Amino acid sequence: MIVTYIRSSSYNNYDYCQMQYFITYVLGWRGDSGRRAEQGTMVHKVMEVLAALKKYKQENPKARILKTIDDAIGEVKVGTKKFYEDEFVEELLQRSYEAYKKDSVNTWQPSHYKEVVKGAWLFLNHNNRKDFDPRYRNVYYTEPHFDIEIEEDWAKFDYEINGERVEGRLAIKGTIDLVTQIDDDTIEVIDWKTGRRLNWATGEVKTYDKMMNDPQLLLYFYAMSKMYPQFKYRIMSIFFSKDEEGKYDPQPFSLPFGKEDEPRFLEMLRQQVEKIRQNINPKMIDPTHRNFKCRILCHFCKNKFDPKDSESMCKTVYNSLQRDGYDETVANYTKDGHNIGYYEAPG
Numbered sequence: 001m002i003v004t005y006i007r008s009s010s011y012n013n014y015d016y017c018q019m020q021y022f023i024t025y026v027l028g029w030r031g032d033s034g035r036r037a038e039q040g041t042m043v044h045k046v047m048e049v050l051a052a053l054k055k056y057k058q059e060n061p062k063a064r065i066l067k068t069i070d071d072a073i074g075e076v077k078v079g080t081k082k083f084y085e086d087e088f089v090e091e092l093l094q095r096s097y098e099a100y101k102k103d104s105v106n107t108w109q110p111s112h113y114k115e116v117v118k119g120a121w122l123f124l125n126h127n128n129r130k131d132f133d134p135r136y137r138n139v140y141y142t143e144p145h146f147d148i149e150i151e152e153d154w155a156k157f158d159y160e161i162n163g164e165r166v167e168g169r170l171a172i173k174g175t176i177d178l179v180t181q182i183d184d185d186t187i188e189v190i191d192w193k194t195g196r197r198l199n200w201a202t203g204e205v206k207t208y209d210k211m212m213n214d215p216q217l218l219l220y221f222y223a224m225s226k227m228y229p230q231f232k233y234r235i236m237s238i239f240f241s242k243d244e245e246g247k248y249d250p251q252p253f254s255l256p257f258g259k260e261d262e263p264r265f266l267e268m269l270r271q272q273v274e275k276i277r278q279n280i281n282p283k284m285i286d287p288t289h290r291n292f293k294c295r296i297l298c299h300f301c302k303n304k305f306d307p308k309d310s311e312s313m314c315k316t317v318y319n320s321l322q323r324d325g326y327d328e329t330v331a332n333y334t335k336d337g338h339n340i341g342y343y344e345a346p347g
Helices: 008-016 018-026 037-058 087-102 111-124 215-228 261-275 313-324 326-333
Strands: 005-007 063-070 076-079 139-142 145-149 156-161 162-170 171-175 178-183 188-192 235-243 246-254
Touching: 005 008, 005 261, 008 018, 008 215, 008 261, 018 313, 037 063, 037 076, 037 087, 037 139, 037 178, 037 188, 076 087, 087 111, 111 139, 111 235, 111 246, 145 215, 171 215, 188 215, 215 235, 215 261, 313 326
Parallel strands: 005 171, 188 235
Antiparallel strands: 063 076, 139 178, 145 171, 156 162, 178 188, 235 246
């Protein structure tokens, strides 16, 4: 498979399902977000807006009105006193819910909004709002994006894509929820997780020890080391609102990665990239689609390229790979004529 960049989501997605990775990141087809994923987005948006307003307050200490313009919910203005009131958070929750529900393919009930509200307040209220409420933190950067080339010999690539030669270096890309500053030497990245504390690829509970070897967290840490080299210490904090069974049980973990973890991450990344590059026949989790990950969670198993097709998107691509081979399958099923290994995925 062609690999020119890796996101935390694509790294984990390959281990979850090779075929889902192939359809998403090589062919370029994107599945619709499930309702729970959209609920998580709604919660994240509230945290993002609160952080942006706190950043404005820090930069304008005499301002009586705090303001920001958000890409999803539009302009937000609030007085400095009301900013710390619960009523304002409730208003943001309602605006976020309505903004994302508007274009959603999912069905929504009042109970779903209550889950969004509960998830947000679990984060905000933790330890009397001292730890994870952005309004009480020193906000350094909100939702920073990164696109960082890997400066290792193995990261070089040279592909021919649609008759065009493409050369370069592998990059890691992504977005961090929030960066806060603790002191002159230390920053802390905060990542809010509204899903279950579970590795969906293996079914294992994400314990502290396992998180110290989690590719996504190490990827974020490596990105931090390149984006903010002026800070000597970088803490990675991840906050799960639910346990492995899906019950509300707020559990924050702070992981003290160090300089010695950078080469460890690079070696993990190299092995993963090589594994993906060498795979020209991605496998399905379950060819019968009886597995709940296929039947319930996968857009490509539940939908077809064309209503007239007899098979799901997943099986259509799989059958093409067995019949026509890798190159012809990519040529025939790549969305909009672009290969996502080279061209950035839409959205």
